[in-house]
Amino acid sequence: MALNRIWSGFIIVAIVVACIKCFFFGQTEIFSWMVTGKADDPTNLTKVDGIIPTCWTAVELCLKLIGVLALFIGFMSIAEKAGGIRLLSRIVAPFFSKLFPEIPKDHPSMGHMIMNFSANLLGLDNAATPFGLKAMASLQELNPNKDVASNSQIMFLCLHAAGLNLIPVSVIAIRASQNASDPTDIFIPCLIVTFIGTMAAMLIVSFKQKINLLQPAIIAWVLGLSVIIAALVLYVASLDSTGIKSFSGILSNGMILLIFLLIVLGGVYKKIDIFDAFIEGAKNGFDTAIKIVPYLVGILVAVSMLRTSGTFDVIMNGITQFFVWVGADTRFVNALPTALIRPLSGGAARGMMVDTMTAYGADSFASKLSGVFQGASDTTFYVIAVYFGSVSIKNTRYAVGAMLLADLVGVCTAIGLAYLFFGNFK
Template sequence: MALSRIWSAFVIIAVLVASIRIVASDNKVIFSSMVTGKSGDTIHLRQTDTTTFSEIQLHQLDSLGYMAVGNASVKRTGNGKLEYYQLQNADGIIETCKSAVNISIGLIGIMALFMGFMSIAERAGGIRLLSKIIGPFFSKLFPELPKGHPAMGHMMMNFSANLLGLDNAATPFGLKAMQSLQEINPSAERASNAQIMFLCLHAAGFSLIPVSVIAVRAALRSANPTDIFVPCMITTFVATMAAMFIVSYKQKINLFQPVIIAWVGGFSALIVLLVIYLNRLSVDGLQTFSSILSNGLILLIFLLIILGALYKRIDVFDAFIDGAKGGFETAVKIIPYLVGMLVAISLLRTSGSFDMVIDGMKTFFAFLGMDTRFVDALPTALIRPLSGGGARGMMVSTMTTFGADSFPGRLSSIMQGASDTTFYVIAVYFGAVNIKDTRYAVGAMLLADLVGVITAILLAYMFFGR
C-alpha cells in the first residue's frame, strides 16, 4: 500500500504543479512536454529585445552564444531579438514507456545468461554449498530462512556482484534471490521480513570502486579523479549499516550477537586493508585492478560452476536452458511495474516539481546562513533514488558548471556512487515476484538513502571542505 500511495502522490503532485505553472509562468507547452516531449528538446518560452540587458550581459551572450538567466537561458534569434528557452530535462511519458520496455528487453539476454548459470549451480549443489558457508551469519540476519536455504546463496551472489560494481550480474542474482525468498513467503502479495531486509541492503549499494564515476571525472579533466574513492566507499558502507540497523530495529533483530559482530567486523577489516592498497594505485591502476577483479571473477564463477556440474555429472546445457527460460519470463514480467514507476518519475521531473524542491532547499539553507556549497550537489542526491541516468546527468552538469575538482563536483561524485536507484529497485524486484504490499520497505530504503546523503556531505567537508 505504501508504494501505491507514493506512486499516486507522484502523479497528483506532478499534474497539480504543471497546472499551476502553465498559468503562472511563460511555459505554455508544459503539458505537451510531459506527454510527448523528449529529453533535450528546446522549450521556447518568450521573446524580448536587447534593451532589457546590460552591455556586459550582451557581451557574455555573444561570447558564449547563450546566457543563463535563472532557470532559463537566453539566445539570439534570427530576427535580432532575444529568446528565453529551456532544455527539457527528462523524457515525457510516451518516450518513457518506450524506455521502460527497452530496459526490460535489454535485461532479457543478461537475465537468461546469469539465471542459466544459476540453474546449473543449483543442480550441482553449488548454491547449497554457498548457503552453508554464509549460513551462520545470514541465519541471524534472516531468522525466517530455513537452515541452508538456497536463497542465502543467491543473496550472497547478489551482494558480491554489487560489491564489485557488476550491475549486469547483480540484477539477475538479486531477482533470483527474491524468487527464492518468495517461495517461503507466507503471503504471496505481501513482502516478507527477509525480502525487505535483503532489498534494503541491496538498495544501499555498498560497492568497492565507483569505476563509472571515476571515469567521468577523468574525462572532465579532474586533477585527481580517484580522490573521491575513499569517501565514496565509506558512504556506501555507512548507508548499508544504516539499512541493516533500520530494518533490524523494525524486525526486532539483535545485531549485537557474536556471530553478526564477527562477520561485520571481519568484513570491515578486509575493506580497510583493501582501501589502503587501492588508495596507493594510480587512476589507470585502479581501473585496471577493478576490471581484472570484476570481469575475472565472473569468468571464474562460470568456470567453477561448469567444473562442479561436470563433477556431479549434471546435464550442463539442459540445466542452462531451463534457467535461461526463467530469466526471459522474469524480464518480461517486470515490464508493467517498470512502466508504471518510470512514468510517475517522468511526470514529477517534467512538471517542474523536482526543480521547485531544489530551489526551495537552496533558499532555505541560504536563509539559515549556512555554508551552502553542498546545496549545489543536492540535485544529484535527490534524483538518485528516482533515476540513475538522471542522477548521472546531474553529476556531470554539476562538474561541468563548477569544475570536476570543486567542492560541489566532488560531493556530487560521492553521492552518485553512494546509493542505488531506490524506486527502480522497488519496481523491478517486487514486481518480479508480484508483491503489492511493500510494507515499510520504501521508508526504510529512503531513510538509509538519507543517512548516505548526510554521510556524503560530512565526508566531503572532512576531505575537501577546507
C-alpha cells in the same frame, strides 16, 4: 501500501506543478514536455523524455535485460543443480541465519543473496540484478502471504539498495572523461558512505523486526567485512589513477569469469547436463524480464512526470533559499540534484552529475560531492518496482520508508565526508 501512496503522490504533484506553471507563469509548453518530452538537452531537469518516450525506454530496458537475465540465471541453474548454491548457503548460514531468522538452514536463497551482494560489492550491475531477482524468487517460495512482502524480503532488499560497493567504476570513468585532475579521489568517500548506508539499513530493519545484532556471528562478520574494506582502502590509496582503473577492471571482470569457470567445472564434476540446466534457467530469466515490464513502466513514468513538470527545480530552489536564510555553507546544495533524483532514476542522476561537472568544473567541491552521491547507493524506486514486481508483491509494508531513511543517512554522511576530504567547513 506506501508505494501506492508515493506513486499517486508523484503524479498528482507533478500535474499540479505543471498546471501552476502553465496558467500562472505562462509556460504553455509544459504539458507538451510532460507527454512527448523535449530531448535536446537531456541533462536539464525540464528537458527530458516525456510520458510516451519513457514508456518506450522502460520496454527497451526490459528487452536489454532479457539477455542478461537469461545468461546469469542460466548459470545460476547450473550452480543449483551442481550443489554450488547450497554449499554457498552453508558457508554464510552462521551469519545469515541470525539476520534472516525466518529462512531455514541451508536454504538456496542464502546462496542467491550472497551472490547478489558479491556482485554489488564488485560493481557488477548486470550480474547483481539477475542474482537479486533469483534471491527474491527463492524468498517468495518461503513467503506465506504471496501478496505481502516478508521480513526476509524486506531485509534483503534494504541491504541490496544500500549498494555496498568496493570501487565505483562508472563514476570514476565519467570523472576521467570530464578531465578531472584525479578521477579516483571519490573512491574512499564512496566506499565509506556505502558501508555506513548498509549498516544503517541493517540497523533500521533489524530494529523494526526485533533482531538482536549483538550476536557473536553477526559481530564477527561485520568486523571481518570492516577489516577487508579497510585493507582495500589502504591498498587502493597507494595506487595512482591508472593503477586503480586496472585493478578495478581485473577484480570485477575477472570475478565474473572465475564464477563462470567454477560453475561449469562444478557441473562437470557432478556429471549433470550442463547445457540443459543452462537453458532451463535462461527460460526463467526471459519470463522474469517480461513480468517486470508493467512495474518498470509505472515507476519510470511517474518519475518522468516529476522531472518534466519542474518539480525538482522548485524543491532545489526551496532548499537553496532555506540554507541561505539560515546562513549555512551552501556549496553542497549545488550537488543535491544528484542526491534527490538518485532514488528515482539512475540515468537521470548520472545526467545531473555530468551537468554539475559541466557547470562548476570536474574538480569543484560540488562535482566531487555529486560523484559521491552517484556512487553511494542504488536506485531505490527502481529496485522496489523491479524486485517486488518480479514476484508480484503488492504490499511492500515498511520497505520504502526503511530504504529512504537509509538513503538519508547516506546523503548526510556523504556531505560530511565531502567537507572532510574536499573542503573545510566555512
